[in-house]
Structure formats: structure tokens, C-alpha cells
Amino acid sequence: AQSVTQPDIHITVSEGASLELRCNYSYGATPYLFWYVQSPGQGLQLLLKYFSGDTLVQGIKGFEAEFKRSQSSFNLRKPSVHWSDAAEYFCAVGERRYGGATNKLIFGTGTLLAVQP
Amino acid sequence: EADIYQTPRYLVIGTGKKITLECSQTMGHDKMYWYQQDPGMELHLIHYSYGVNSTEKGDLSSESTVSRIRTEHFPLTLESARPSHTSQYLCASSFRRGYTFGSGTRLTVV
Numbered sequence: 001a002q003s004v005t006q007p008d009i010h011i012t013v014s015e016g017a018s019l020e021l022r023c024n025y026s027y028g029a030t031p032y033l034f035w036y037v038q039s040p041g042q043g044l045q046l047l048l049k050y051f052s053g054d055t056l057v058q059g060i061k062g063f064e065a066e067f068k069r070s071q072s073s074f075n076l077r078k079p080s081v082h083w084s085d086a087a088e089y090f091c092a093v094g095e096r097r098y099g100g101a102t103n104k105l106i107f108g109t110g111t112l113l114a115v116q117p
Numbered sequence: 118e119a120d121i122y123q124t125p126r127y128l129v130i131g132t133g134k135k136i137t138l139e140c141s142q143t144m145g146h147d148k149m150y151w152y153q154q155d156p157g158m159e160l161h162l163i164h165y166s167y168g169v170n171s172t173e174k175g176d177l178s179s180e181s182t183v184s185r186i187r188t189e190h191f192p193l194t195l196e197s198a199r200p201s202h203t204s205q206y207l208c209a210s211s212f213r214r215g216y217t218f219g220s221g222t223r224l225t226v227v
Contacts, residue, residue, distance in 0.1 A: 004159075034216070043123075043207060043220040044160075090160070104150070104175070105216065107160040 023091030032094030
């Protein structure tokens with residue numbers, strides 16, 4: 001069965017430090033991969049997505065992610081974290097079933113990022 | 118600027134009450150979804166719709182029901198709310214592979 005694992009429940013980094021959030025997936029075919037960010041009390045905002053092509057994907061707010069098929073990973077990175085990046089981050093795999101009529105997402109449990117001044 | 122709207126943002130309601138969570142999108146997307154999210158947990162799909170008059174249950178069993186009479190509107194109803202329904206409910210719509218999420222409704226049943 002398809003699944004997404006985010007092994008880090010909670011991460012704290014200092015402002016200005018680099019960041020890497022881990023995401024591993026289990027999927028039988030080439031996956032559609034997403035990273036979302038959720039601020040407290042808010043909905044999900046798409047940071048970036050991978051469908052095909054270049055395995056290094058650039059997103060909004062200075063984030064990037066690299067798809068590594070051999071490791072079944074899609075880790076999110078940012079070279080220099082800002083205090084406003086404190087939020088919860090969700091990795092998701094896009095699933096096609098039912099004759100391709102749906103694009104349901106399977107989400108990881110999320111990683112809560114705290115940023116120290 | 119949101120193209121998908123959920124109301125109310127917060128709702129505290131007594132056990133046994135009937136409630137409807139509203140979700141509307143202005144993008145003309147055929148596919149719409151309801152996800153349930155408990156604090157610190159992943160999102161689980163509870164309902165989805167391919168289009169008007171098409172609804173299916175998702176991976177997580179839910180006592181809620183949905184309807185899709187108009188493309189832009191996908192309300193979720195709980196006939197008799199219970200404390201176990203306390204959660205955050207996120208509505209989403211998609212076109213091809215792009216998803217847009219609403220801001221969510223945080224429901225508390227007391």
C-alpha cells in the first residue's frame with residue numbers, strides 16, 4: 001500500500017541555519033510528490049511539487065526538494081531559515097486509482113518546525 | 118487570496134446537534150475532497166467527488182455525509198455530532214494534479 005513517512009515529528013533550528021525535512025514514500029509507480037506547509041489555524045499551502053523531469057524542484061519561499069528514486073525520498077531543503085518559516089510541513093504522494101479519475105493525496109504525519117532566534 | 122472557502126472557521130457545538138460544514142470554490146474544479154486532521158496527525162481523506170451528483174467515501178470511515186448538487190459547492194453534514202467528531206476538517210479541490218485547500222473548519226463537540 002502507498003504510504004508516506006516523515007520520520008521527524010519535531011525539528012528546531014536557529015534562524016539563518018539550513019534546513020532539511022525528510023520524506024520517504026512507498027509507491028508502486030512513479031509518484032506525484034508534494035510538500036505543503038500549514039501555519040497554525042490555517043489551511044495547507046503548496047510549497048512545491050514533482051511530477052516528472054528535473055529531480056530538483058524549486059518552490060515558493062526559497063524552498064527546494066530533490067526526488068531520489070533510489071532512496072524513495074523527497075526531502076525538503078532551505079539554505080537559510082527565517083522565523084516566519086515556523087509551521088508544520090506535510091509531505092504527500094499523489095495517488096491515482098479508480099481508472100485515473102481521482103488524484104487523491106496520501107499525507108505523512110507532518111514535521112513541526114520551530115525556529116529559534 | 119483564497120479561491121476555496123470554508124465556513125465556519127471555528128465551531129463549538131453540543132452533542133447531538135446537526136451541523137453542516139460549508140465548502141465552496143470559484144475555480145470550476147470538478148474534483149473536490151474532504152480531509153480530516155487530528156492535531157499532530159496526518160490528513161485522512163473522508164469524502165471525494167468527481168463532479169456534480171458524484172460522491173464517494175474516502176479511506177477513513179466517517180459518519181459524515183456529503184452532497185454535490187452544484188460544481189462549486191461541497192458541504193459536509195453530521196446528523197448528530199459527538200465528541201469523537203472533534204477535529205479539523207479541510208476541504209480541497211483539484212484540476213489535473215493541482216490541489217487547492219481551504220483554511221479549514223476546526224470543530225469541537227462538547
